Amino acid sequence: MATVIKEMLKNVDKELISEFQSLPIDIWDFKDEDVRFGTHGIHNYPAVMVYPISRKLLSIFKKYQPIKTLLDPYMGSGTCLVEGILADLDSVYGTDLNPLARLISRVKTKAIEPDILNEQISHLFYNLDYNFTELRKIIDKFDDYVRKEKKLDVTAKDGWGSNAVEITKEYLAMHNIDLYLPEISNLGYWFLPRVVLELQIIKNCIKLIENKDVRNFLWVCFSEVVRLTSNRRNGEFKMYRMDKEKLKTFNPNVLEIFMNTVQKNEQKMLEFYDAYSQKQKNTQVHIYNNNAMTLENIPDEEIDIVITSPPYGDSRTTVAYGQFSRTALEWLDMHETDSTEEELDERKIRAIDSNLLGGKIDKNMEFNLPSPTLREAYEQIKQKDEKRALEVYAFYRDLNESIRAITSKMKKNGYQCWVVGNRTVKEIQLPTHQILIELAEHHGNAYVTTLVRNISNKVMPLLNSPTNKTGQKVATMTNEHIVIIRKQ
């Protein structure tokens, strides 16, 4: 049997540092760049690492090393994977515990032939038109039925808010319509009556599409539309509902929003397909539901480069990826999107955030992380608030595990590029870029360099209240660090 000889990587620290030093200081800001090029623009995701960062990093590293495999253990919406594909690597690996992130990543990385996509979309639009025309009166009268006949306030928590599934089923039965509905306990709290019906009709029509790649593409469009037509406050990652007054006048045209989204995304897919067509190689894409602290599906010592942006802190106090995705996940049948995906229920969806980095606090923990910088910040926070100190510790405890797991997947002399932000807790700054270096060195990595970037185009809450008192706001991150380390 022929043995496959792994290509060795050389230490190129000096060459890299000299190249980085020769670049303009603001090169990493990408202020005026269209960051939604191609499939990068098909779905919103919190704290996306804009694609020019990974594109630029890959182009530099490829000059000095024969990079063939890339891993992003916190892939989110799959930005780095797309760039790894366009950089003609052999294999790209991505993991994320958020099912919605995996769906978006699968769609973003799968180039669909334009003719096939267009034909299937035409089919879908034809079907939608037929169904919406047939059911128009029944759809339009549903709001009035709930308000006037059932005498329910559609903006209230109880009544429509908590019994939407039963009320909708009853209404449909009256009209002899058999329409499956998602079993979401507070469906009506998050969706107006007419919106529930319209979303479900669209969902049924998507289900009829046989081509799996096209269907998944449409699920991504649907996911975006579920969020946009829900009663959620727009532009928030957490689940906040619009206030009652706003809700009274909220009247989204679900079909129109959906069709516009599909058409916009078809263009985005076309841009990606064009770029994809110019590739020399067929890149293998591997997307897994792995914890970044274990990475069980990633082969050991196989990875040439890691480019990643981990969360800034735990979901509860920073960005809640699970909450951001919840409404869409409740509507989607995730297990039908890929053979590796399991069926989700409300309990599993609600548990996502607590499974992410720092989501589980150990009240009896003892500080034993190899980072003096973290210890100093931790002690200061502890003096002000013990519980917050424990939360902070839980995050870095998990980050440390993740660095250990990632390093075990790297080839010797493989580089890791970590894009991190330094957040403030209890008015004490946590210098994650420095903490990361100390933890990484402990796991057999050498520190190479740090690049700084201003985050003008990152979708992040720029202000928060570190004391959790309303009105007390301070500027949070305005810059990020790209920390580069090498496995020794």
Ligand SMILES: C[S@@+](CC[C@H](N)C(=O)[O-])C[C@H]1O[C@@H](n2cnc3c(N)ncnc32)[C@H](O)[C@@H]1O
């Ligand atoms: C800053 S986002 C990544 C954004 C991504 N770079 C992009 O461009 O879309 C961090 C991601 O880490 C994921 N995550 C957090 N903890 C994780 C863990 N323990 N294992 C795997 N993924 C995790 C979150 O679900 C989230 O998608």
